Amino acid sequence: MxxxxxxxxxxxxxxxxxxxxxxxxxxxxxxxxxxxxxxxxxxxxxxxxxxxxxxxxxxxxxxxxxxxxxxxxxxxxxxxxxxxxxxxxxxxxxxxxxxxxxxxxxxxxxxxxxxxxxxxxxxMVDGFNPAVVVPPRFAENRDLRRDIAFHAMDVLATMGNLDYRSIGLEQFGRPEGFLERQIPRWLRELDSFGALDGYDGVELPGLNQIVAWLGANQPATFRPGIMHGDYHLANVIFSEDDARVLAVVDWEMATIGDPLLDLGRFLATWPSADEPIGIAGPIYRTEGLPLADELVDRYCTTSELDVSAVDWYVVLACFKIGVILEGTHARSCAGLADPAVGARLHGMSQALFRRAERIVS
Missing domain, CATH: 3.30.200.20 (Phosphorylase Kinase; domain 1)
Incomplete structure (x- = not known):
């Protein structure tokens, strides 16, 4: 791999x-x-x-x-x-x-x-990515499949605990005002799609309610730390022996911000009976994966951070990812992206907004 x-x-x-x-x-x-x-x-x-x-x-x-x-x-x-x-x-x-x-x-x-x-x-990292392939041992063993998710939580918590200043990343991001910038940043992105020819806009479920709830419930403080920016199973390589994490990859969106947004991003697209998001990859189609609450509990065993506002981070992640995916749909309407891909990602965007809407209602 x-x-x-x-x-x-x-x-x-x-x-x-x-x-x-x-x-x-x-x-x-x-x-x-x-x-x-x-x-x-x-x-x-x-x-x-x-x-x-x-x-x-x-x-x-x-x-x-x-x-x-x-x-x-x-x-x-x-x-x-x-x-x-x-x-x-x-x-x-x-x-x-x-x-x-x-x-x-x-x-x-x-x-x-x-x-x-x-x-x-x-x-080279010699392991497997469960969003691409689930090795036979894992397909046959529910505990190993669960360990994939649990070990991903352990590493995410370890990353959030790391003192970024101690490893020379003082200038790597702008943690001051990080949370305050998020909603305006992604609303501007959403508004920008209107400039694309052929895209007339769509109604995103609960958009106004979600934005108002995020503004009213934003955590007062956070502890800045390393953020991967796109933490999910497609960006983690595991050992075929024991589901141990061998490497987190694709750091192109990394910054210094609120590490709990990485947790929210992971949970936002995690399989759930309330709203299938449509994430591709064989691991997401297997049975017996941990529930979101189990993942949060596992994260807390290692993390030094306060996760009491975890729902806020999940909603923010749904909002952010939903806008990004809708952007591909908008570009596909303008002939700048594959229409089939645009339609699929539009469906995922709608599902993410519905998931967020249920949390804030």
Whole structure:
């Protein structure tokens, strides 16, 4: 499995020979930089594109019998692509030696003038991602499936406990006013969709009620800490032996904020009988997964944070994710995204708002 929990694509080249896949078009130039850093690739070793194209691209290669993964931006750079990867490099470097499992940073090229964009190399993580595949042992063992979720809670709590200042992340985010910024930030995002041709807007269930409730019930204080920003099972790699977390991956949305929003995000899309959200992935279709209350209880066994306002964070996460998903639907109406994907994500957005509406009613 790749660090993102994705199976390698069929695209395989050989180091130093080039490859037809455009995602490897710069491989000879990249190889020169890798050799200058003493990290290969080995002559004639296979080079595999694990994932990417429109998203960040992962390329697996070998150096001295060591499996490494290079992470680079998409072929068509976004305005923020290089800065996002620089931030990933910064947090992965800061996490070295901490209790938060992650793919170890090996080397980074943060000067975009070298290749044309920022990239970095990390250790290969040999585990599985339950949003992609559930190994036979886990499919047959309810306790192991439950451990996947419980161990994810343990790591999330550990991350929230970590003193970000002690690992050099004082300037990594803006914790002051973090909660106050959330509602205006995502309302502006929602309003911006109206500028897209072909999108006439939709009624999001309970929107006004949800926004009013969030404003009236916002926690007075919080303890700033590391936030992953998109913490769910698709971004966690597990051991096939014991469901232990081997790595949390995809740190592109990480910041310093309120760690309890990561808990809210995880719970917002967790399977529940009250409102199926439609999250894809085999783990979510299995039976016997812990209930949301069980996950919160497990989080509390490790966390030093006060979770008494957990419903507020779940509602905020439903609101935020719902707006993001509706954005893809809006772009699909304007011909800027796949219509089928847009329709599916619109359904998920509606379900998230209904889940939030039930909590605040």
């Amino acid at each position: 790749s660090p993102a929990g994705l199976s390698p694509s069929a695209t395989t080249g050989v180091a130093g020979t080039g490859a037809p896949d455009p995602r490897l078009a710069d491989w000879d130039q990249i190889s020169g930089w890798l050799h200058s850093q003493g990290i290969g690739p080995d002559p004639g070793s296979p080079v595999e594109v694990l994932a990417g194209g429109t998203q960040n691209i992962l390329i697996r290669y070998t150096h001295a019998d060591r499996e490494l993964v290079l992470r680079r931006p998409p072929l068509h750079l976004r305005k923020s692509s290089n800065e996002v990867l620089r931030r990933e490099v910064e947090i992965l470097g800061a996490l070295a030696g901490s209790a938060v499992p992650h793919a170890a940073l090996v080397a980074a090229c943060t000067d975009e003038s070298v290749i044309g964009w920022v990239f970095y190399v990390m250790e």
